[in-house]
Amino acid sequence: MPIELLMPALSPTMTEGKLAKWSKKEGDPVKAGDVIAEIETDKATMEFEAVDEGTLGRILVPEGAEGVKVNQPIALLLEDGEDKSALDKAATSPIKKTEAPKAEAKPAAAQTGSAPAPAPSQPSPVPRGRDATQSVARGGNGRIFISPLARRLAEQAKLDLRAIIGTGPHGRIVKHDVEAAIAKGPSRAAGAPSAAPVAGGGHLSKQQVAALAGNAPYTEIPMTGMRRTVARRMTEAKQTVPHFYLTIDCDIGELLQARTELAEMASTKLSVNDFVIKAAALALRKVPRANASYSDDAILLWSEVNIAVAVALDDGLITPIIKNADQKRLPQISAEMRDLGLRARAGKLKLTEFQGGTFSISNLGMYGIKDFAAVINPPHGCILAIGAGEQRAVVKNGALAVASVMSCTLACDHRVVDGAVGAQYLAEFKKIIEHPSVLLI
Secondary structure, eight states: OOEEEEOOBOSTTOSEEEEEEESSOTTOEEOTTOEEEEEEOSSOEEEEEOSSOEEEEEEOSOTTOOOEETTOEEEEEEOTTOOTHHHHHHTTSOOEEEOOOBSOOEEEEOHHHHOSSOOOSSOOOOOOSTTSOOOOOBOTTSOBOBOHHHHHHHHHTTOOGGGOOOOSGGGOBOHHHHHHHHHTOOOOOTTSOOOOOOTTOSSOOHHHHHHHTTSOOOOOOOOOHHHHHHHHHHHHHHHHSOEEEEEEEEEOHHHHHHHHHHHHHSOOOOOHHHHHHHHHHHHHHHSGGGSEEEOSSOEEEOSSOOEEEOEEETTEEEOOEETTGGGSOHHHHHHHHHHHHHHHHTTOOOHHHHSOOSEEEEEOGGGTOOOOOOOOOTTOSEEEEEEEEEEEEEEETTEEEEEEEEEEEEEEETTTOOHHHHHHHHHHHHHHHTOGGGTTO
């Protein structure tokens, strides 16, 4: 009997993916370990390797198909001795299933370079007029413009017209708009108070967003799996994790001097971020309650200090991990971070290199950002946001002086880290980062 090849789960959070490319075609022989296809997950494009041998008999999911559920059949593999007639018999007989691999495929390429059907490089602006979505049309006296049929349907469904965005000419509400509102489920009855839709809030279609923006011309950037995941996880984080923020200023004058001396004497090129990673890790050893995660059953205090460092990609963020960062010397951290960053931008990280970690760091100092508040990356209990080191006027020994100051903001999950714990952590971080001799050991 033919073997069903199932959509693999290539990451712990993956529920669906995009079949970016078939590496085999129907009729091709397949050996265990052969790359059959490239699957676009929420973080990268991964190679899907065969675990059985045979002949690729039938492709069930075409290249470019999105939203393919995990464990959904994507192809049929003929076993040795079977021909195409077995495919017809399989339609009425039980089919053997090959177990989908669990997060052990090899990375192929970054999402931006492997999709089989990319959007045109020069998308045309959407024209204004009848074919474009208009703003909600209201007269100066508050009148809502709506077709007679649409009004009758809305009244029968007891819909609040003020909550419906018109897509007809000049923003008129038409039948389609009312039917779409009905399909979304019950809404407030006509006459009941309701707030007007807010641009960028809730689940809005691109037509609705365009309408709320006054139908300005726009170009579309395709929503990648990574960008969807970033949007979903950040929304969940802000909605479900009670954030609070603590900011401290660190004098990094001695750090910059030590960095320069190391470069001159030992030809060791270290970035400020390398020092930050090591200092953050050592501070977690001093204040282990900050190296924790929340669960419904218990607070988990992590025995290892694995620092996830945010790296910007063209279509999102990825967080390569420096494992056991508290136990590594600065040159090793620097070399690992450089390697992870390069492979992250090339889409060649292994799953274990960017999933996990116990604490996050996001550094925007290289862009000149003075300070900012980062969004916690669950299940981490904290994320440390690093601003630019800049010269500021400070008071030293009762006199004005100029110092290189770096502002650092710690975002904490209040379910795990209380204010006092967060403050203790930042105090330790400041003590370490301002005395870099501790970091050079």
